[in-house]
Amino acid sequence: MRQVPVSGTLDSRRGGDNAVFAEMWQRPFLLLDLSYFLVFSNISLFYLYPIVLEGMGATPEAIGWVMGFFSLATVLTRPLMGKLVGSRGESPVMWMGIIVVLLATIGYLFLESVGLPLFLVRVVHGIGYSAFISGSFSLVATAVSPEKQGEAYGMVGAAIMGAGAIAPPVGEILIRHGGVPVLYWTAAACALCACLAVFLAGVKPPPGSRGQQGQKVRYVPLLKDLPFLFLMVSTLLFANCQSTLVNFLALISTREGVGSGRFFFVTFFVAIIALLTMGKVMDRFGKRLFLRLAYPLFALGLLLIPGFIASWRFLLPAILCGAGMGLLFPAHNALAAGYGTREQKPAAMSFFTSVYDTGFITGAVFSGWIAQVWNLGGLFIVTGSIAVGGLLIVLFSPIRETAMRNPG
Incomplete structure (x- = not known):
């Protein structure tokens, strides 16, 4: 070859x-x-x-x-x-x-x-x-x-x-x-x-x-790196919110008598456009900046779903959620990839992807419990609040744009 x-x-x-x-x-x-x-x-x-x-x-x-x-x-x-x-x-x-x-x-x-x-x-x-x-x-x-x-x-x-x-x-x-x-x-x-x-x-x-x-x-140096751990907390919260959207949007749409396909189409379309077009801009202006910009979009989109899903106004939360996911995913990945030396990157990325997948598990389980004890509308209010928590972490935690070469 x-x-x-x-x-x-x-x-x-x-x-x-x-x-x-x-x-x-x-x-x-x-x-x-x-x-x-x-x-x-x-x-x-x-x-x-x-x-x-x-x-x-x-x-x-x-x-x-x-x-x-x-x-x-x-x-x-x-x-x-x-x-x-x-x-x-x-x-x-x-x-x-x-x-x-x-x-x-x-x-x-x-x-x-x-x-x-x-x-x-x-x-x-x-x-x-x-x-x-x-x-x-x-x-x-x-x-x-x-x-x-x-x-x-x-x-x-x-x-x-x-x-x-x-x-x-x-x-x-x-x-x-x-x-x-x-x-x-x-x-x-x-x-x-x-x-x-x-x-x-x-x-x-x-x-x-x-x-x-x-x-x-070795995973121990990563566990001693406080900025990396804060990035992992943000990753977990983001994946949790994304999991809730994917797993429970169809249920709240059905409850309101509308299909979920239109929402998913708009959300994924906007997310893919953001993923393909904003990467270079993110590299130029910094991934952490885009975490701070994207979390408000994602949080607001989630919070608006219960009130907007049944009418043409669904377009607003669908666009906001798509833009949020399309920016948060590459920003978290790229920041995680910046941690550690060349030899430490297999550990860093395995740890990161494990946390991301864990968020999808906890999102389904925790959100199912919230929906059962409250209702689907309340679930998206809680999920939007979790996204606000992610915003607070990226605003006030010591997540670094360029990680130290030897954490811990």
């Missing part, structure tokens, strides 16, 4: 700390971004899995456990994946993750009831996803210069959000016209094409190298 120049290669270790993507809109990074879209399309198609489980006769409680096992496996294995990235390198861990996702997806074809085999497949699927996330996010953190990480993570976020917006409705069409097996084969094809995208991009370990000479990944 043709080798790309050092400045454009996806292998961050060939040239040491100076090897970075020259441009985001060149072939290597675009293919890496495509792999994000394809892997997340695989995951997003399984947002419809509760429908399949219901057809198997699963109770709502059982459905919750089945869906939750994937997320639990993802979060609990993330620290291990960070260590694997440090010892083996980003590329092998990414490859392992995609292959495991592919095998797990094929495994769904042989499941006909809720039992131990199904839970095992969910766990394996989550482990593969965890490996891909750890390897790929660490790769972007190390192979992209700090001056371009806002743009890079903006493009990554656009790919991820695009998959989340497109895959579920496509999955509904596939199930309606071809049945559940077609859904599984399509998800498997996404994983297979992700392998091809990574291969064509040139993601492979350098000859004779095992990671950073088998360097040991």
